[in-house]
Amino acid sequence: xxxxxxxxxxxxxxxxxxxxxxxxxxxxxxxxxxxxxxxxxxxxxxxxxxxxxxxxxxxxxxxxxxxxxxxxxxxxxxxxxxxxxxxxxxxxxxxxxxxxxxxxxxxxxxxxxxxxxxxxxxxxxxxxxxxxxxxxxxxxxxxxxxxxxxxxxxxxxxxxxxxxxxxxxxxxxxxxxxxxxxxxxxxxxxxxxxxxxxxxx
Amino acid sequence: xxxxxxxxxxxxxxxxxxxxxxxxxxxxxxxxxxxxxxxxxxxxxxxxxxxxxxxxxxxxxxxxxxxxxxxxxxxxxxxxxxxxxxxxxxxxxxxxxxxxxxxxxxxxxxxxxxxxxxxxxxxxxxxxxxxxxxxxxxxxxxxxxxxxxxxxxxxxxxxxxxxxxxxxxxxxxxxxxxxxxxxxxxxxxxxxxxxxxxxxxxxxxxxxxxxxxxxxxxxxxxxxxxxxxxxxxxxxxxxxxxxxxxxxxxxxxxxxxxxxxxxxxxxxxxxxxxxxxxxxxxxxxxxxxxxxxxxxxxxxxxxxxxxxxxxxxxxxxxxxxxxxxxxxxxxxxxxxxxxxxxxxxxxxxxxxxxxxxxxxxxxxxxxxxxxxxxxxxxxxxxxxxxxxxxxxxxxxxxxxxxxxxxxxxxxxxxxxxxxxxxxxxxxxxxxxxxxxxxxxxxxxxxxxxxxxxxxxxxxx
Numbered sequence: 001x002x003x004x005x006x007x008x009x010x011x012x013x014x015x016x017x018x019x020x021x022x023x024x025x026x027x028x029x030x031x032x033x034x035x036x037x038x039x040x041x042x043x044x045x046x047x048x049x050x051x052x053x054x055x056x057x058x059x060x061x062x063x064x065x066x067x068x069x070x071x072x073x074x075x076x077x078x079x080x081x082x083x084x085x086x087x088x089x090x091x092x093x094x095x096x097x098x099x100x101x102x103x104x105x106x107x108x109x110x111x112x113x114x115x116x117x118x119x120x121x122x123x124x125x126x127x128x129x130x131x132x133x134x135x136x137x138x139x140x141x142x143x144x145x146x147x148x149x150x151x152x153x154x155x156x157x158x159x160x161x162x163x164x165x166x167x168x169x170x171x172x173x174x175x176x177x178x179x180x181x182x183x184x185x186x187x188x189x190x191x192x193x194x195x196x197x198x199x200x201x
Numbered sequence: 202x203x204x205x206x207x208x209x210x211x212x213x214x215x216x217x218x219x220x221x222x223x224x225x226x227x228x229x230x231x232x233x234x235x236x237x238x239x240x241x242x243x244x245x246x247x248x249x250x251x252x253x254x255x256x257x258x259x260x261x262x263x264x265x266x267x268x269x270x271x272x273x274x275x276x277x278x279x280x281x282x283x284x285x286x287x288x289x290x291x292x293x294x295x296x297x298x299x300x301x302x303x304x305x306x307x308x309x310x311x312x313x314x315x316x317x318x319x320x321x322x323x324x325x326x327x328x329x330x331x332x333x334x335x336x337x338x339x340x341x342x343x344x345x346x347x348x349x350x351x352x353x354x355x356x357x358x359x360x361x362x363x364x365x366x367x368x369x370x371x372x373x374x375x376x377x378x379x380x381x382x383x384x385x386x387x388x389x390x391x392x393x394x395x396x397x398x399x400x401x402x403x404x405x406x407x408x409x410x411x412x413x414x415x416x417x418x419x420x421x422x423x424x425x426x427x428x429x430x431x432x433x434x435x436x437x438x439x440x441x442x443x444x445x446x447x448x449x450x451x452x453x454x455x456x457x458x459x460x461x462x463x464x465x466x467x468x469x470x471x472x473x474x475x476x477x478x479x480x481x482x483x484x485x486x487x488x489x490x491x492x493x494x495x496x497x498x499x500x501x502x503x504x505x506x507x508x509x510x511x512x513x514x515x516x517x518x519x520x521x522x523x524x525x526x527x528x529x530x531x532x533x534x535x536x537x538x539x540x541x542x543x544x545x546x547x548x549x550x551x552x553x554x555x556x557x558x559x560x561x562x563x564x565x566x567x568x569x570x571x572x573x574x575x576x577x578x579x580x581x582x583x584x585x586x587x588x589x590x591x592x593x594x595x596x597x598x599x600x601x602x603x604x605x606x607x608x609x610x611x612x613x614x615x616x617x618x619x620x621x622x623x624x625x626x627x628x629x630x631x632x633x634x635x636x637x638x639x640x641x642x643x644x645x646x647x648x649x650x651x652x653x654x655x656x657x658x659x660x661x
Contacts, residue, residue: 016512018399018495020624028606031284033243033291045626078400078433082622083603084335085241086351104400106433108335112351157367159226170353171254174361177221177229181362184220184231185258192463194325194456195233197260199300 001117003167006139007098009071011147012061013132014043019075020082021109025091026051027083038091072136074128075102080109080120089116099138101128101145114160115170121145121154140165207470210440211371211406214346214467218329220363227365232358234261234323234330237301238314239292240268241333245355246295256359259300263323264292266306267313269605272568272595278306281607299359312571312597315339315538319423319448320573322455326441326467331358336538336621337436338429342422343449344441344467346406349430369435370476372405373469376413378484383655385548386421387540387619387638389413390428391489391499393481399497402434405477408469409439413483419448420542427539428621431496440469488654490525490637491623493517498623502526502641502653516625517633518615525651530635531614532564533646534628535592537602540619540639541570546578549639550586552647555660558591559649563611565592568600592646604629617645 029041029051044051047060056063062070073092079102080088089112092100099119113120119140123131127150134147140161145152163170174181189196221229235256237245242264249255256262269285270276278289289306296303304310310317315336318324326344331337335349350364358364376389394401407429414425422439429437439445446459487501493513500507506514508521519528535541535549546569558565567587569575575597578584584594601608602620609629610616616634619642623634637645640654647657 017510018497020495020622022603022622022624022627026626027240027603028282030240031606033247033288035244035248045630051630078398078403081399081431081433082335082624084333084349084351086244086333086353089351104403106400107403107435108349108351108430111354115351115353115357157226159223159365159367162226170365171252171357171360174229174357174363174365177363178361180221181229181231185362188231192327195261195328196258197454199260 001167001169004117004119004140004164006137007071008135008137010066011072011074011101011131011134011136012067012070013074014061015074015076015128015132017076018078018081021080021085021088022082024080024088025085030085030087035090036094038087039094042091042095066133069096071096071098072138073097073100074131075100077103079105081106084108086112089113089118093118101131103128114163117164117167119164121156123152123154127152207472209371209408209469209473209475210344210467211346211408211438214327214329215368227367229363230366231329231363232331233328234263235355235358236314236318236323236330236332237262237264237355238268238334239266239270239288241352242355243288243292243295245333245352245359246299247291248352249356249359250295250298254360256299256301257362262299262301262359263304264296264301265304265311265314265317266292268599270306270598272598272600274596276306276596282605283607285605285607309572312573313538313541313599315423315427316542316570316574319343319419320452320571322449322452325449325455326445326464331355331364335430336427338434339423339427339538341426341429341436341438342419343445344439346436346438348436370405372402372407372434372477372479373475374407374409374479374481375411376409376481376483377411378413378482379416380413380483380486383488383640384483384486385638385640386417386424388486388489389483390425391491391496391636392486393479394428394432394496395489395499397479399431399495400433402429402432405434407432407434407437409437410469414439415442418544419444420544423542424539428496431621441467488638488641490641490651491635492519492525494623494625496621496623496636500525502651526653528651529561529615530617530645530650531562532610532616533558533562533642534566534601534616534618534620535639535642536566536568536570536600537620538570539621541568541574543574543577545619545639546574546583549643550583551659552640552643552654552657553590554586556590556647558646561649562591562646563614565646566595566601567592568595569597571597601628603627604632617642617651
């Protein structure tokens, strides 16, 4: 994973509560089993007046001329709720979004962001409204969101911060404990034999 | 633990699975089971293989075809969804390569992941089970810690046997009292979300408890836990009891007996503390129907649409003050991991028996949750009741819980649906979804408009 470096970008508002992953990337836009080719379908139901013809909806924030090359997205409460589809984050990242700032996040979406190098950070509603369409700098090392009218210090789980900043691969990191995990499983197989099944048929 | 430190079932299971605590970081939590499906599983398996890795214990990894598989009788790998076949064939190939157990398209055990996992005894009390599917919380009904994850996390769990987790907070939702006739587990979970918001459970594991939960059979408990994700909770869980053990005993992957004292230890002690507690009197609840575009937009069926976000009113086409009962519908759907089990179909069929759905209904589907449910329903003649009433009887799968680009509802339909999500466009662009219990779906299909199941006369 690429280490997270400070992002300077206009902050594009999609200030609705409960933005679900079906809206971020509808099932019908997930056309291959891979992780790519999804940016075009990002927010398809809202971004296009006709999704099949890809006719842009001028009222949707990402189609606003100010949003060109935007890397920061603003959302409301419970952002990313619904389906666990990681395609929502893959679509955002492929489109160029590196940071989503919302009032709160649904848990699976939050974890998916972290595993893909996208910073999901929570900020109070008032600060988010203030940040709308502003040029922001998001600095993870300093844990700051700054702009013309905003200077916000955010908190983040220390492990999430380290993983993003260093671009760590979670599997590689965990496998450093492989011996300990194997030892635990060996002991557990004695304690809870029903967990451990015969080889697949 | 001494009795002075009462514990809840979540902390019992969690603590028993923490292998390692990273200083100032995550806890490595052992994962006992991984379940994949063709929609998100192929990505995880392919990515695992691309890095030259294999599941550390393939015998504890399962996969099933449920999400985009066709539900028409006589199906094959071909799907109505454009490009869908690749999801099936690639999942099959990747599953074979990884050596995991696959329940294939026309396998006798095929079905929706959260329906077949308990049927086969794959989920057990005290286990951790993850799947790249948000409704994995359904399986918490068995006193296991089961939650939805992304594809990368599924890959992580297969490769390492653990997940890196932050310990969640705990919440208890207690349903006291006795639910009235016609009020189901679906109505109870919808009432919770309507009352406390679609984000109300964020950061928490929710234990469902109380008299009304104890009274439920296992299938109703699954319905209750199913929508914990619509509450934004990490998951839901119900402490196991004699019903849980009786359901699971002797199933293919389950122990023959649950006599070992370990099983009885999976409880929440009297006096155990929770970060948050919610009390709901089940006796006060009525059948619930969603009116808007979030599961929190739901009201009792005899209520009127409240003031909500303008967008939701515009999409659904109902102004504040409109009575929900009597709103004409165009289509009806019974199925999904929420409400597609044998008991759901029995209750629906009981209301439907000897009647015909309204001629204005343009599409009405019953999609059993698993191939086993389908066979059991047919053995009881439920399929005849549905077909004679005007429903289509399908093969099992997730079907039109979501629109994947293949089969859809007629353009502009208003659908009464036993599913879990009424998001904008969830069942197709412009399709307006009202989620409700299977009973309410039947009552509405009969009336051609949203209708109260308590008013339907049951014919002998």
